[in-house]
Amino acid sequence: QVQLVESGGGSVQPGGSLRLSCYASGITISSYAMAWYRQAAGRSRELVAGISPGGVPYYPGSAEGRFTVSRDNGKNTMYLQMTNLKPDDTAVYSCYMVNGPTASGLWGQGTQVTVVS
Numbered sequence: 001q002v003q004l005v006e007s008g009g010g011s012v013q014p015g016g017s018l019r020l021s022c023y024a025s026g027i028t029i030s031s032y033a034m035a036w037y038r039q040a041a042g043r044s045r046e047l048v049a050g051i052s053p054g055g056v057p058y059y060p061g062s063a064e065g066r067f068t069v070s071r072d073n074g075k076n077t078m079y080l081q082m083t084n085l086k087p088d089d090t091a092v093y094s095c096y097m098v099n100g101p102t103a104s105g106l107w108g109q110g111t112q113v114t115v116v117s
Helices: none
Strands: 003-007 010-012 018-025 034-039 046-051 067-072 077-082 091-097 111-115
Touching: 003 091, 018 034, 018 091, 018 111, 034 077, 046 067, 046 077
Parallel strands: 010 111
Antiparallel strands: 003 018, 018 077, 034 046, 034 091, 067 077, 091 111
């Protein structure tokens, strides 16, 4: 089956770091742009970062340089390195494959990130 699975979430203190992973099974991701989204309680889903098939990143700006998106197509995995985490970063983080395996794209199940003192 085609599936995206996020991992690496957890609870950290403000200023801490986490590295999220999104592993794709049943599909080769090299042809597809991918993205990280997050949704905090009571808020709408927000684009955190995108990345082209070749690894060119896109950042809307809300992370203010604290987040870095990357990918390893050989491992069918996309990453999100998060540093200097803030309480407002608390959210469920989900990965998304653009136009893959169909034009509807594909979502992972999400991983919880909680930033608390």
